[in-house]
Amino acid sequence: MYLKEKIYKWIFTVLGFASLVFLLGIIILLFKESLPLFQKVNIVHLLFNKEWYPTHNPPEFGMLALFLASLWVSAGALLVCVPLGVGSALYIHELAGPRQKAVLKPLIEILASIPSVVYGFFGMAVAAPFLQKLLHLPTGLCALTASLILGIMAVPTVTSIAEDALSCVPDSFREASFAVGANRWQTLVNMVIPAAGSGISTAIILGMSRAIGETMTVLMVAGGAAVIPVSFFEPVRPMTSTIAAEMGEAVMGSLHYNALFTIGLMLFLITFAFNIAAELVSRRFRLKLGLDR
Amino acid sequence: MKSIYGLTIAAILALGTAVPCYAERIVCEGSTTVLPIAQRCAEEYMNKHQGADISVRGGGSGVGITSLIEGTCDIADSSRAIKDEEIDKAVTRGRDPKANMVAMDGIAIIINPSNSIDGLTKKQLKGIYTGRISSWSQLGGSGDKIVVVSRDSASGTYEAFGEMALDKQKVRSDALMEASNQAVATTVAQTPGAIGYVGLAYIGKGVKAIGLDNVVASKETVLTKQYSLSRPLFMYTNGKPAGLVKDFLDFVISPEGQKLVDEEGYVAIK
Numbered sequence: 041m042y043l044k045e046k047i048y049k050w051i052f053t054v055l056g057f058a059s060l061v062f063l064l065g066i067i068i069l070l071f072k073e074s075l076p077l078f079q080k081v082n083i084v085h086l087l088f089n090k091e092w093y094p095t096h097n098p099p100e101f102g103m104l105a106l107f108l109a110s111l112w113v114s115a116g117a118l119l120v121c122v123p124l125g126v127g128s129a130l131y132i133h134e135l136a137g138p139r140q141k142a143v144l145k146p147l148i149e150i151l152a153s154i155p156s157v158v159y160g161f162f163g164m165a166v167a168a169p170f171l172q173k174l175l176h177l178p179t180g181l182c183a184l185t186a187s188l189i190l191g192i193m194a195v196p197t198v199t200s201i202a203e204d205a206l207s208c209v210p211d212s213f214r215e216a217s218f219a220v221g222a223n224r225w226q227t228l229v230n231m232v233i234p235a236a237g238s239g240i241s242t243a244i245i246l247g248m249s250r251a252i253g254e255t256m257t258v259l260m261v262a263g264g265a266a267v268i269p270v271s272f273f274e275p276v277r278p279m280t281s282t283i284a285a286e287m288g289e290a291v292m293g294s295l296h297y298n299a300l301f302t303i304g305l306m307l308f309l310i311t312f313a314f315n316i317a318a319e320l321v322s323r324r325f326r327l328k329l330g331l332d333r
Numbered sequence: 334m335k336s337i338y339g340l341t342i343a344a345i346l347a348l349g350t351a352v353p354c355y356a357e358r359i360v361c362e363g364s365t366t367v368l369p370i371a372q373r374c375a376e377e378y379m380n381k382h383q384g385a386d387i388s389v390r391g392g393g394s395g396v397g398i399t400s401l402i403e404g405t406c407d408i409a410d411s412s413r414a415i416k417d418e419e420i421d422k423a424v425t426r427g428r429d430p431k432a433n434m435v436a437m438d439g440i441a442i443i444i445n446p447s448n449s450i451d452g453l454t455k456k457q458l459k460g461i462y463t464g465r466i467s468s469w470s471q472l473g474g475s476g477d478k479i480v481v482v483s484r485d486s487a488s489g490t491y492e493a494f495g496e497m498a499l500d501k502q503k504v505r506s507d508a509l510m511e512a513s514n515q516a517v518a519t520t521v522a523q524t525p526g527a528i529g530y531v532g533l534a535y536i537g538k539g540v541k542a543i544g545l546d547n548v549v550a551s552k553e554t555v556l557t558k559q560y561s562l563s564r565p566l567f568m569y570t571n572g573k574p575a576g577l578v579k580d581f582l583d584f585v586i587s588p589e590g591q592k593l594v595d596e597e598g599y600v601a602i603k
Contacts (some may be wrong), residue, residue, distance in 0.1 A: 087357065091506070105506070169523050178524070264502045264511065265510060285485040289489065
């Protein structure tokens with residue numbers, strides 16, 4: 041009996057630490073595979089050169105255009121997912137009746153379960169031609185379409201975390217506000233939103249981190265031209281789609297291969313920073329509301 | 334505790350070695366351009382030879398050749414010739430890649446059917462793709478901006494196109510980069526001002542193949558080498574093919590295999 045318990049304890053300890061092992065393994069791999077590039081190409085050159093011609097002779101590994109494209113598309117996605125995501129969280133939590141809530145919440149969560157390649161398909165076959173005709177663009181495969189689709193994809197993340205944040209605001213806050221004569225709108229704007237503010241910020245940061253890491257959709261709809269983005273109506277090439285498009289053809293162990301790992305490392309550091317920021321903000325939020333942790 | 338780990342490892346090892354080997358099994362991996370040929374031939378071959386097991390995967394020319402060097406595949410499909418650095422790598426691993434040509438392919442220049450242009454010179458094509466020409470009016474068409482569509486910079490088709498059509502110059506950086514032949518065709522079909530390049534098999538509804546120096550890409554013009562953007566497709570093997578690998582490759586280049594190549598939209602070499 042005692043031994044059995046010990047075995048179980050061991051098994052679960054191993055399982056518990058398994059993800060740590062994977063995380064460490066991935067970090068080590070990313071550094072190990074991107075290091076050779078830093079030895080041959082100046083890091084300043086990598087970050088600030090805008091020419092990405094990895095298979096040309098001599099190759100150019102400037103990542104500035106790719107990096108800015110990722111930021112550009114994610115910023116566009118933010119403009120879509122913040123109003124939609126936070127708006128629907130507010131509606132679900134503050135205004136919807138129990139029956140609407142019972143329908144809306146699961147429906148928004150279904151949005152999250154659609155595979156990203158299906159979103160990409162939708163963007164390519166429906167959204168891109170539609171926007172192209174509507175706005176008379178030379179091509180519908182551009183930053184605008186990518187931002188739109190990414191924004192919609194990030195809505196479930198933002199909505200469900202923002203909704204959680206709203207439900208953490210104690211009822212006593214609302215009651216106090218009503219008690220001093222504030223109406224529903226005043227309570228919402230002056231009391232609930234500020235109280236849940238950092239929770240909503242966490243939702244937005246995580247939504248952004250989801251958008252910047254998304255691969256399949258941007259590969260299919262962003263167009264893929266490695267230029268510094270200046271307008272939403274031009275094709276761009278974000279970091280994720282560069283890795284996805286080129287990994288299959290890169291010669292293993294070549295500089296190009298190392299460069300793709302370097303992009304992966306950059307992406308990892310960016311989403312890592314986002315997640316840390318989200319964690320810090322959410323911790324402050326919990327303290328503010330007097331919750332534990 | 335130790336005995337449990339030991340047992341687990343032993344069990345895994347036992348499972349690994351206990352998989353029965355009923356027949357010879359080969360793995361064929363690489364270029365997505367060659368994939369339809371490999372797949373179709375493997376199906377037909379396995380129908381005829383019970384017990385032969387050929388598994389076919391895509392991944393890209395680079396992946397195929399890497400696998401061949403690493404020894405994880407027996408046949409590497411490639412839409413480009415092996416590179417010097419890959420040969421160096423193979424030599425250090427004691428492998429000896431041998432090229433086996435299995436078909437020819439032409440890279441067709443396609444535009445949207447609404448475009449009135451029906452031919453370009455090689456110089457004009459190069460101008461469009463390197464950035465000197467940006468509007469159809471410079472070529473005698475209507476004044477739209479040219480939407481230049483290219484394959485991704487790592488694809489074998491891109492490299493072949495760059496070598497044959499652009500004299501190794503860079504493709505303009507604002508060109509759309511698509512991940513597959515089909516994606517290029519779809520974009521060109523949807524975009525009035527677009528120009529793109531695809532393998533012969535992908536000329537279909539919704540796009541117009543135009544002449545290059547007055548020669549339109551077709552099986553005939555590729556075979557007679559009149560069309561300048563033609564390239565061979567390879568299946569690389571480690572050393573001289575032997576056993577099932579040899580038998581399969583013989584089938585691919587046999588009249589029967591070449592008929593399948595033709596049916597898939599590529600140019601048979603025999």
